[in-house]
Amino acid sequence: MSREIDSVYNFRPSALTEQQQKAHLPVLEGFFNQIRSDTGKYLPLLRHELQAKGHPPYFYFDCGHLLSQLSDQKNDLQLGADAIAKCDVRDVMPRNYVGIVEDLAIRGANTTAAAISMLNDTDFSFYLPEHSMNFTLDYCLLYCLLPVKPALYVDQLTSLFWTTNSPKVQKAIITMVWFAYSCKGDEFLNVLDSNNTLNMEVYGLVRSYDLNLQEKVTSDFMSPNEHKEYEAVKKEALGTFSDESIEDLFSIMKVFRNKCTCKD
Numbered sequence: 001m002s003r004e005i006d007s008v009y010n011f012r013p014s015a016l017t018e019q020q021q022k023a024h025l026p027v028l029e030g031f032f033n034q035i036r037s038d039t040g041k042y043l044p045l046l047r048h049e050l051q052a053k054g055h056p057p058y059f060y061f062d063c064g065h066l067l068s069q070l071s072d073q074k075n076d077l078q079l080g081a082d083a084i085a086k087c088d089v090r091d092v093m094p095r096n097y098v099g100i101v102e103d104l105a106i107r108g109a110n111t112t113a114a115a116i117s118m119l120n121d122t123d124f125s126f127y128l129p130e131h132s133m134n135f136t137l138d139y140c141l142l143y144c145l146l147p148v149k150p151a152l153y154v155d156q157l158t159s160l161f162w163t164t165n166s167p168k169v170q171k172a173i174i175t176m177v178w179f180a181y182s183c184k185g186d187e188f189l190n191v192l193d194s195n196n197t198l199n200m201e202v203y204g205l206v207r208s209y210d211l212n213l214q215e216k217v218t219s220d221f222m223s224p225n226e227h228k229e230y231e232a233v234k235k236e237a238l239g240t241f242s243d244e245s246i247e248d249l250f251s252i253m254k255v256f257r258n259k260c261t262c263k264d
Contacts, residue, residue, distance in 0.1 A: 001045040002052070004031070005063075009056040013091040032066060039070055047076070050083040061087035065100050068107075077109040085113035094118075094126040095241070098140045102238065105147040112153040115144035119173075122166045133243045138172035142179060142249070143238060150180035151264060158188045167199045174202070178209045179253055183262040230256055 008031045013021050035042040049055065050064060064083030067076050081104045089097060097118070105111040118124045118140055125136045145153055157173045164170060174192070177185040192198065192206045230252060237248040 001042075001049055002055075005049055005055055005059055009059040009062070011056070011058070012088070013058055014088070028062065035066065036070070043067070043070065047079060050079055057086065057088040058091045059087075060084060061092055061097075068100075068104055068109075072107070074108060077104055077107050080104060081109040081111045081114050085117050087117070089118055089121050089124060094124055094140065095135070098126075098135075098143050098241075101144040102147070105144060106235070106238070110152050111144055111148055112156060115141055115153070116156065116160065118144070119160070119164070119166075119169045122168045128241055131242045131244075135241055136172075137168050138175040139246060141172045141176050143241075145176055146179055146234065146238060146249070150182040150185065154180050154182050154185045154188075158185070161188075167202050170199070170202045171205050174205050174209070179249070181253070181257055181260075181262050183264045186262055227260070 008027055011024060016024075035046060046063060046067060050060065050067065060083040064080040064087075067083070068080035071077070081101070084097075084101060084104075101111050101114045104114070118137065122137065124140060125134055126140075127134050154177060157177060161170055161173045174189070177188060189206060189209060192203075193210070195203070198206070233252050234249065237245045237252070239245075
């Protein structure tokens with residue numbers, strides 16, 4: 001299996017033309033069909049290889065996703081997410097990557113590592129022609145992490161903020177931490193609010209999330225303790241890539257922040 005994987009995945013999609021990529025599809029489909037034909041035999045082998053190091057990067061994405069399609073077991077979903085984190089995001093269509101990672105997050109996997117991998121490519125984004133909008137890095141991170149418990153990613157994101165020089169990455173982290181609404185996260189945002197060394201765009205975003213001057217919002221869909229209803233609205237918004245969904249997520253988060261207390 002190990003040798004077969006290295007033979008099947010001996011290419012980098014990002015280094016090939018579209019026609020060259022299509023030429024690899026029959027071999028990939030044959031490999032997938034082999035695993036599907038006898039999951040009792042091949043899934044244990046696949047799990048082992050997804051945890052192993054040294055395979056071509058695209059294997060980890062492609063077969064991490066395959067495992068999540070063939071199994072709903074919690075351990076397999078997490079293994080799939082962890083494997084995807086080892087791929088090179090430049091080899092994957094951004095829209096596909098975000099959709100697959102978000103799905104794993106909604107199904108209960110901790111997708112922190114896979115989401116943070118996107119931040120290695122500061123131009124990571126995709127265009128939505130049906131909405132005439134660019135789904136930028138901050139929105140990609142939001143969709144991949146919002147279903148995850150904030151305690152699993154806030155510390156990593158806030159630590160990463162101080163080690164990156166990319167304003168795009170810093171802005172994506174700020175937006176994600178604001179949506180996380182954890183007490184630690186808000187402490188971090190308050191520290192940024194008094195930091196006069198930040199890039200002006202970054203500082204401007206922090207000020208737009210001013211925690212002391214939050215807009216008071218009223219809503220018919222959620223009373224102070226109706227977290228389940230909030231989660232249902234959030235899940236519905238996350239079901240579509242669109243500017244309307246982004247606006248809905250911001251609106252319900254403002255409501256949540258005005259009606260609920262932060263947690264860690």
